[in-house]
Amino acid sequence: MNPIRKKRIYSILFVLLFSVSGISLILYSLNSNLDYFFTPTELKDRNIPADKRIKVGGMVLSGSVERISSSIFFVITDYENSIKVEYEGIVPDLFKEDSGVVVLGNLRDKILYAEEVLAKHDENYMPPNIEINDDN
Amino acid sequence: MIKKFIHQFASPKTYLYQVSRFYKYIFYFSLIIYIISIIWGLFFTPEDFVQGNSYRIIYLHVPASFLSQTLYLAMAISSITYLIWRVKLAAYLIIAIAPIGAMTTFIALISGSIWGIPTWGTWWQWDARITSTLILFIMYLGLISLHNSFSNHEKADKLLSWLVIVGAVNIPIIKKSVDWWSTLHQSASITLTDKPSIDPVMLYPLIGSIVGFFGLVICLVLLSSKYQILHREKNKSWVKDYV
Numbered sequence: 001m002n003p004i005r006k007k008r009i010y011s012i013l014f015v016l017l018f019s020v021s022g023i024s025l026i027l028y029s030l031n032s033n034l035d036y037f038f039t040p041t042e043l044k045d046r047n048i049p050a051d052k053r054i055k056v057g058g059m060v061l062s063g064s065v066e067r068i069s070s071s072i073f074f075v076i077t078d079y080e081n082s083i084k085v086e087y088e089g090i091v092p093d094l095f096k097e098d099s100g101v102v103v104l105g106n107l108r109d110k111i112l113y114a115e116e117v118l119a120k121h122d123e124n125y126m127p128p129n130i131e132i133n134d135d136n
Numbered sequence: 137m138i139k140k141f142i143h144q145f146a147s148p149k150t151y152l153y154q155v156s157r158f159y160k161y162i163f164y165f166s167l168i169i170y171i172i173s174i175i176w177g178l179f180f181t182p183e184d185f186v187q188g189n190s191y192r193i194i195y196l197h198v199p200a201s202f203l204s205q206t207l208y209l210a211m212a213i214s215s216i217t218y219l220i221w222r223v224k225l226a227a228y229l230i231i232a233i234a235p236i237g238a239m240t241t242f243i244a245l246i247s248g249s250i251w252g253i254p255t256w257g258t259w260w261q262w263d264a265r266i267t268s269t270l271i272l273f274i275m276y277l278g279l280i281s282l283h284n285s286f287s288n289h290e291k292a293d294k295l296l297s298w299l300v301i302v303g304a305v306n307i308p309i310i311k312k313s314v315d316w317w318s319t320l321h322q323s324a325s326i327t328l329t330d331k332p333s334i335d336p337v338m339l340y341p342l343i344g345s346i347v348g349f350f351g352l353v354i355c356l357v358l359l360s361s362k363y364q365i366l367h368r369e370k371n372k373s374w375v376k377d378y379v
Contacts, residue, residue: 008220012301019302023309027316035318036263057318092257094186102320118257123325125191126335127182 037102040081050108056083057102057120065097076101076112083107087114094119146223148365149374155358162358166351173344181338190254191338193247198342199349200243204272205307207237207353212304215297227293228368230300231283232361236353238276245269256320264313265321268306275303289368 027034037057038046048054056076064075071088085103095101100120105112144150177195184191211233218226248266249259260266279296286292314323325334332339369375 005220012216012219015298015301016304019305023305027309034264034316036261036320037318039318092255094255094257099186116258118261118320119255120320121186121255121322122333123322124333125184125187125194125325125338127337128185 039078040076040083041078043083043107044081048107050106053104053106053115055102055104056085056107056112057100058082060095060097060099060101062097074101076103083112084110085112085114085117087117089117091117092119094121146225148225148228148369149378151225152362152365152378155362159355159358162351163355166348166355168348169344170348170352173341173348177338177341177345181341184338187255190251193251194338195342195345197244197247197251199346200240200247201269202346203349203353204237204241204244204269205310206350207233207240207357208272208276208300208304208307210357211237211300212307215300218293219297219301224368225365227297228364229357229361230293230296231280232364233357234276234280234283236356236360238273238280239356240353241269241273241276245273258320261320263319263321264317265310265319268310268313272306272310275306279303 037055040056040058043054043056058076058078061075061077061082064073066073071086072091073087074085075082076085077083085105087103087105095117100122102118102120103112103114104116104118105114107113145154174195178192181192183189211230214226214229214233217223218230245266248269252259252261279299282299283292283296286295313319314321326332326339326342334342366375366379
């Protein structure tokens with residue numbers, strides 16, 4: 001290969017290396033700040049001020065949903081730790097027990113007072129009549 | 137022989153004549169596949185066990201998202217080709233692909249938002265996947281407007297190529313964002329390593345819609361590159377013969 005082209009290849013590789021390492025450093029230093037939500041386990045050892053709004057994600061613990069007039073109470077769990085949630089308002093259609101949820105709110109006295117409740121679904125798609133076989 | 141073939145094809149003139157020959161076959165083939173897959177996906181597949189009917193927008197969202205990233209990679213490959221071998225056709229392709237890429241990214245963002253309302257309960261959240269896709273869209277727009285702001289085409293091509301290569305870092309970030317960080321967006325259903333987590337009756341029309349959409353977008357790229365060639369080589373004698 002002629003020397004000019006070789007030089008061009010090296011400069012492209014150099015630029016690629018430079019940008020990849022630059023971006024990696026930025027992402028590495030931001031790390032958990034890029035997370036969309038905390039899990040209950042991550043929150044356990046943290047001291048979150050009551051006036052700071054946080055997002056907590058996990059599964060709705062089965063049997064924990066309770067509706068009293070327009071309020072709804074439930075427990076978010078990651079199957080290790082869990083957090084109680086209190087919310088007044090309408091939850092999305094996909095909100096149900098044993099399914100993913102992300103809650104935005106303030107944590108006071110171990111209870112999350114929610115302002116917004118979002119449903120999170122997973123990457124599985126299948127027809128409703130098929131039995132779910134737990135082979136994984 | 138291969139070298140000779142590549143050299144010939146890299147000439148804008150041969151490219152243009154070959155494209156005109158094959159264009160309509162690609163177009164009708166992919167149009168038929170896309171229409172069949174969409175009808176199949178919308179009317180002949182069962183509902184999803186969680187999302188009901190709202191999951192059907194997957195037959196637009198996934199092809200558009202896939203193409204938005206693939207087109208950027210195509211731009212990056214063209215940029216490298218142009219920077220190393222100074223192939224003019226590669227430079228025309230970069231700027232021909234950019235608006236099509238912006239369009240598919242826009243479709244991906246809009247269809248994702250529409251999908252988000254009935255399922256997540258929101259149309260926009262700043263999670264890693266959605267934000268990095270928005271960055272991709274802004275990058276496409278930035279590259280287009282940068283190229284337009286130059287009067288010297290050759291300078292614009294070189295600068296554009298370098299920027300495209302630098303920006304290519306965003307593509308693996310978009311792809312892996314759902315694995316590296318916690319996001320509202322679910323992780324990938326179709327991967328190279330694992331069995332797809334989407335049922336075969338829904339998967340086949342999805343693959344069909346990806347193939348069909350891919351072909352239709354390729355057609356747009358061909359048209360757009362045809363325009364670029366005619367525009368940039370308008371003073372050459374063969375262009376006058378062609379037109």
